Amino acid sequence: MATHRTSNRAMFWRIIRRLFGANPGRLFVMLLALGAGAAVTAALLNLEVDAKRRLTSEFRTFGANIIIAPPDSGHASGSATISETLLDRFPNQTSGSSIPRAAFLYAIAEVTAFSGEGKDSSRLGAAPAVIAGYRFLADDLKQVVPYQVIEGDNVVILDAETCEIGQKVASQFHLHVSGVLKLKAGETEHSCVISQIRGFGGAEDSQIFLPMKTVQHLAGLPQQVSLIQAVVPGGPAQIEHYLNDLRSRFPDADVRTVRQFTEGEARIYNRISGLLTATVAIVLVLTGLCVMAAMTNVAMERKNDVGLMKAIGGSVRRVLRLFLAEAALLGLAGGMIGGAVGIFLSIGLGKAVFGVAARPRLIVYPVAVALTIIVAILSAYPLRRLASIRPASVFRGEA
């Protein structure tokens, strides 16, 4: 009995081998269809998981989404200040990354503008202007307050105190890079050389940017800042969580979100991720159906094989099992090849879109392989209709 079963099994695999070997063209075609489906499944699943995470960090380009201001003073904001040490007391986010942030101190100074430093420089005018002292803990101030450099990209000014000015200040005084500003607030004076002209498209355009220490000295407010802006990455829930953390840490300051951006971001993020999920789902379902239709078409051509097996005494169940095993093996092979191709594809795609290679998620691979096997087996299933085939009519060339 045992030997009978062993030889049966040996025969089963022998037939399967022969089925594969019989028609290499067909084998190739089936593998191609299944592999293409698996590759797209793996690539899209991998990309989708990765893209959503990347998109949230992409929203950082909007700049600060949290503002920490002095508590409500009863007067319109501007005159009150908070301690500068708050800037250094920000907790890291749960993911361990530090939050890009910057502190600003605003004051009004009498500004006199000169075209340059030398003796032949001319006085361009004088007017009161807002000076903004800043200190940031980020790669670049741009991360917190996005701007465009209008003049003075790659300009390095040595041996002088430098300052940057907004485009409105520049046009007001007809200033250019390397122009000189003399600032006077109360009794204190300071002068600086302009190193950059920046366009913000907001109130910052009419400000003069100086190092924090300088403005604190000019305004007579050591260790004080007017506000702190921070860029908290992540989805709405993460931002809210971080916000609560900040509120409990800084009880005597007013911590608020920049609603313009937090709300817009949440809305846009939901749209984009919904769009991505829906598109990927539709593409996957249709690709699956398409592969299935193609495979069924191929499977239906196996009438002769089925007829022959039945003629020499194969029971319907065993014949069907043979073909299902063949399909499952094909699915496995196609899924493994296609899945691997797809993951590499998504790494490349991620690099193309976000500039950073998508991190391959290993879970995607078995999922893609399993889906491919399911599609392959489902597409071989219509063969059970062939059970009603009468061997004789197949051989006579009928039906």
Added chain:
Amino acid sequence: MFLRLVADSFGRRPRHKFLTGAALALGMAVATAALSVALDVGDRLAKEFRSLGANLLVTPQADSLPLEIGGVDYRPVNSGAYLPEADLGKLKTIFWHNNVIGFSPVLEVKVSSSTPRWSPASATFVRPAANGDAVLIGTWSNHPVALPDGGNFITGLQQTSPWWRVEGSWFEDGAGQCIVGKAFAERHGVIIGSPLYLSTSTSDGLSLKVTGIFTSGSSEDDAVVTSLSIVQQYIGKSGQYRKLYVSALTKPEDDFARRDPKTMKAKEFERWSCSPYVSSIAYSIKQVLPGAEVRVVRRVAEGEGAILTRVRMLLWLVTGAALLAAALAVGASSAASVIERRTEIGLMKALGAGSGTVGFLLAAEQLLLAFVGGGAGYALGIILARLLGEGIFGAAPEPSLIVFLVIIALATGVTLLGSAIPLRRASRYKPAPILRGE
């Protein structure tokens, strides 16, 4: 005879033809849906990004330097320049007038406010002394702007600052109503429906009725917002404004868009001004508003550009992947259908058909399938794209002729390419061994 052979082939093997056609239709449906969405998404998302508010800021060119800290301009009222409100209709006459979806002019003045308290003793409202500084912002909530061509364009803060959340209702234009910021309301105990008195050091009091309390998440939370005409009259600057926020649909900026238009050659300038870059819209607004300076709100524009570009690329890649998979599966299906017909091909050749005739016959069958399957797939894909668009953006993408042509071309190309290799091999078959069953 040729047509009869083709018809016979379809009639004899309906299930096979149906399955090949179904594979084709499904593949092309994927391609259509993905293509339609990818083509449409830029415009739709650009609209979504307008929920971030204005991306252009217009100020008088001759203005003195604003002394603005925390949203409060510390300049006296009579310093600085103003712009005429009457010009605003021209914004809808520029080349990009359809891209301008909203604008609101702003005139601000620092005032002292006081809230009358109900006095039970005298059973009347008692007007206390002024109790704090506030900013009075005059703007539009939903204001009809007369256009030069005779039409009306309704716009205001509800378009340019859509993130404002108003409890109660927005003020009506010129009806002596106002809305107050949440911080202001809390500090002064203002509730919806209560009157509010405002005064400056130079002019007399102004009485407004509070119709709503708003949160904006920025410095406006400390302000009182009312209609532009009230503030204009109040400070004696009728028909003038100081700042204008414009919200416009734009195309993400690329390196070309960032170039200075003054350095461009005529041809380049034409291309630049014919693309709705935020900078070229700014340029055309400046042309119609004399004495104005138009600045791009970098925060909004840069982020929008970056994200739009990424999402677009992402969807194109998804589309590309979908096209590739559909093409491979369909190609495989057509290849298989040719491979399986060796006997038939052998028979035709034995009866005297040349390789060319056989190839032509099979190609004609495949083409017919491609047209039918491609057409059905397009229809299915359009329905799916509609569902997708309506579900996510509330608006369906327009079916476009280009997509149809691309899909039909793709279907034809893929089926022909898929069957080309097996057909070439089939043309080399010798009929005798095939008919002998070898």
